[in-house]
Amino acid sequence: MKLAGKVAVITGGARGIGHSTAVKFASDGAKVAVCDINPELTQVTLGEIRAAGGEAEGYRVDVTNRAEIAAMVAGVMAKWGRIDCVVNNAGIVMDAQLKNMTDEQFDKVIDINLKGVYNCTRAVVDIMLAQKSGVILTTSSVVGLYGNFGQTNYAASKFAVIGMTKTWARELGRKGIRAIAVCPGFIATPILNQMPPKVLGDMAAKVPLGRLGAPEEIANVFAFLASDEASYINGAVISVDGGMTL
Numbered sequence: 411m412k413l414a415g416k417v418a419v420i421t422g423g424a425r426g427i428g429h430s431t432a433v434k435f436a437s438d439g440a441k442v443a444v445c446d447i448n449p450e451l452t453q454v455t456l457g458e459i460r461a462a463g464g465e466a467e468g469y470r471v472d473v474t475n476r477a478e479i480a481a482m483v484a485g486v487m488a489k490w491g492r493i494d495c496v497v498n499n500a501g502i503v504m505d506a507q508l509k510n511m512t513d514e515q516f517d518k519v520i521d522i523n524l525k526g527v528y529n530c531t532r533a534v535v536d537i538m539l540a541q542k543s544g545v546i547l548t549t550s551s552v553v554g555l556y557g558n559f560g561q562t563n564y565a566a567s568k569f570a571v572i573g574m575t576k577t578w579a580r581e582l583g584r585k586g587i588r589a590i591a592v593c594p595g596f597i598a599t600p601i602l603n604q605m606p607p608k609v610l611g612d613m614a615a616k617v618p619l620g621r622l623g624a625p626e627e628i629a630n631v632f633a634f635l636a637s638d639e640a641s642y643i644n645g646a647v648i649s650v651d652g653g654m655t656l
């Protein structure tokens with residue numbers, strides 16, 4: 411089990427990619443803090459992990475709320491005494507073309523997708539520095555590499571987390587901490603529910619593999635990156651998109 415003995419904090423861990431990542435990390439031996447704003451789905455995720463023999467705790471964490479993040483970090487440290495990996499995964503979309511975008515749409519997406527990543531990483535970095543080890547994984551997007559129609563706010567947030575990742579890779583590498591961004595393509599999760607089926611079909615047709623991705627296909631990459639098998643990967647931006655950006 412490649413994550414045996416490791417403790418991982420996963421934000422947005424109750425649903426979609428975060429849920430699959432929590433399940434995968436636990437099945438690979440990690441102790442998992444499932445952090446989400448959705449308590450019911452968090453309980454479902456915990457039940458699934460525990461039924462499979464894994465170890466996990468749930469924490470109500472809105473990544474824009476530093477008090478909730480601090481309480482979660484204190485809880486994880488009290489229970490398991492270390493944090494080896496944070497997966498900054500919580501994210502939302504609030505799409506509109508630039509001419510129609512409201513300040514509220516812009517600010518909310520930046521608050522969660524960008525500042526939330528900063529908040530959570532800031533809250534664990536001293537622990538990782540004291541341990542002289544840690545892995546900071548962040549879910550960016552292919553939109554964070556190429557932009558996308560109707561996603562000024564989302565693209566800004568997803569480009570920005572790549573900038574932070576590269577900065578952390580430079581700042582923290584010598585301290586034993588790796589930082590990596592993963593850029594999923596279109597992955598079949600509830601975040602895509604807002605899109606009409608025809609648009610989803612058109613998106614799938616653009617992917618050389620001919621289909622949307624599954625959340626487990628992102629979770630598998632995160633699990634590898636969190637493991638010691640990825641010990642020389644730092645500052646990388648890894649596309650997991652079925653080749654759609656070729």
Ligand code: NDP
Binds near residue numbers: 424
């Ligand atoms: P989902 O909407 O399926 O899951 C996101 C989870 O995060 C939900 O449980 C959601 O809760 C939770 N969440 C939302 N806001 C907050 C918050 N402020 N604090 C903590 N948790 C929060 O999304 P995906 O799994 O699809 O996406 C996960 C990440 O992957 C996001 O960062 C997204 O931008 C990125 N991504 C997704 C792609 C895709 O095609 N699916 C493609 C590229 C990147 P609730 O259910 O209550 O809203």
